[in-house]
Amino acid sequence: MTRCLGKWDGALRRAALIAGVAAVAAVAPAPARAQDALARLKEQGFCRIAIANEPPFTAVNPDGKVSGAGPDVARAVFKKLGVDDVVASISEYGAMIPGLQARRFDAITAGLFMKPERCRAVAYSEPILCDTEAFAVKKGNPDKLLSYEDVGKNPKARIGVPGGGVEEKLSLAAGVPRDRAIVVPDGQSGIKMLQDGRIDVYTLPVLSISDLLKKANDPSIEMVAPVQGAPISCDGAAFRKQDASLRDAFDKVLAEMKQSGEFAKIVEPYGFSAAAAMQTSREKLCGGPN
Amino acid sequence: MDWDWSFVWEILPALLQGVVITIKATILGTALALVLGLVFALLRRSRRRAVAVPVASLVEFVRGTPLLVQLYFLFYVLPDLGILLPPLGAGVIGFGVHYATYMSEVYRAGIDNVARGQWEAAKACNLTTAQTWRHIILPQAIPPMIPALANYFVAMFKETPLLSAITVLELMNQARSVANFNYRYLEPMTLVGAFFLAISLVSVAGLRMLERRYGRLN
Numbered sequence: 167m168t169r170c171l172g173k174w175d176g177a178l179r180r181a182a183l184i185a186g187v188a189a190v191a192a193v194a195p196a197p198a199r200a201q202d203a204l205a206r207l208k209e210q211g212f213c214r215i216a217i218a219n220e221p222p223f224t225a226v227n228p229d230g231k232v233s234g235a236g237p238d239v240a241r242a243v244f245k246k247l248g249v250d251d252v253v254a255s256i257s258e259y260g261a262m263i264p265g266l267q268a269r270r271f272d273a274i275t276a277g278l279f280m281k282p283e284r285c286r287a288v289a290y291s292e293p294i295l296c297d298t299e300a301f302a303v304k305k306g307n308p309d310k311l312l313s314y315e316d317v318g319k320n321p322k323a324r325i326g327v328p329g330g331g332v333e334e335k336l337s338l339a340a341g342v343p344r345d346r347a348i349v350v351p352d353g354q355s356g357i358k359m360l361q362d363g364r365i366d367v368y369t370l371p372v373l374s375i376s377d378l379l380k381k382a383n384d385p386s387i388e389m390v391a392p393v394q395g396a397p398i399s400c401d402g403a404a405f406r407k408q409d410a411s412l413r414d415a416f417d418k419v420l421a422e423m424k425q426s427g428e429f430a431k432i433v434e435p436y437g438f439s440a441a442a443a444m445q446t447s448r449e450k451l452c453g454g455p456n
Numbered sequence: 457m458d459w460d461w462s463f464v465w466e467i468l469p470a471l472l473q474g475v476v477i478t479i480k481a482t483i484l485g486t487a488l489a490l491v492l493g494l495v496f497a498l499l500r501r502s503r504r505r506a507v508a509v510p511v512a513s514l515v516e517f518v519r520g521t522p523l524l525v526q527l528y529f530l531f532y533v534l535p536d537l538g539i540l541l542p543p544l545g546a547g548v549i550g551f552g553v554h555y556a557t558y559m560s561e562v563y564r565a566g567i568d569n570v571a572r573g574q575w576e577a578a579k580a581c582n583l584t585t586a587q588t589w590r591h592i593i594l595p596q597a598i599p600p601m602i603p604a605l606a607n608y609f610v611a612m613f614k615e616t617p618l619l620s621a622i623t624v625l626e627l628m629n630q631a632r633s634v635a636n637f638n639y640r641y642l643e644p645m646t647l648v649g650a651f652f653l654a655i656s657l658v659s660v661a662g663l664r665m666l667e668r669r670y671g672r673l674n
Contacts, residue, residue: 260636330636362535
């Protein structure tokens, strides 16, 4: 009996193994075809972009439609390139570049500011959205926090930062220890944590903080902007390094739109300065060619 | 995909800090769950319906809702009622209460398994209720429960990454934050898995030993 069972067991196991292997083979992605990135997107009919849902940079409307300045610019550029629409995936800032490299998205249009180390990892378009940093604090700024250094020097001040965002890096670089730089999942949670006293200051770009404060409509919080010593940063659409041809095509259309004023018409209603993006360049912000 | 050892050494200290928090949360959560679980089990047996029914509903309510929702509630909603728990405190309470409801079922089964004759014999010997519990029932009920309780301990340990949702800098959150900083997920996530596996195996071995020593009735 045991022998018989053993035999059955073995046969079952083999069958399960074969089924398992077949299942893995079925879901494993087909090897990426060596094909021009733009042609692939045209065929697909849309471009999958990474966003953070941080208005006015990126937003998902209550009806599910993707908006915000970054996706709107991307949608307009891609339409001119023959790609009909953009489809968004919401992601943490730090996860965007690994996600792009892992082919989870085709581009990042999320206000992911250009930094030399990011430029080494991805191919950026020319600048699109520029902003500097702001703080949200309790009314009257009781701890007198005006710069990231102020937060570092105050042993009690806890700062809420977006995970993997520029603000997290600026805070740590200014001497805020890891356990006082609290990674906040999204803007609404950041404001809630500030209201509850879990953090003393919440930092994001100026336009994001002012958008959040407008929505929170809470007289007990106010904005400090710009943060002293914080740089003016600009994002660009980010592509995989091997898709540089797609980036070049994107750049060409973007330059035309900047010339024609179409670009300003998209970003300025959101509060972004088109001039700021046009006065600087990728090469300047990346600290070299990209 | 290339494994980078120098990056591993660079992120190891941060991850070890996360390991410490993870272990701390698990131990505190388990301690709370063990105590609360017993309390729930005993109260649920109470002959007073005014006690038994609310406790039973609480247990069913907590068991029937996701732990993540409970953690969000403790972290984001309680402050509106004027109760501001620190992130780790909220996490330990969330885990402790959630697992206490599961453990209370283990206690219940263990207690029900003690033969009726034992109760009757205790009564015949004129022992008080407290004495009966302490000297007769629990010493017979608890040892067979050790494997099941140990299972919940390991399960809780493996669920601690949920704490990253309420900003506790445990192992998973630390790993995410170093990954976010360096745009590399391979090493941090592999190390997280390795740490969890290593600690699980060690604690399972420890619990087996405990089971061998105390788990059998003489």
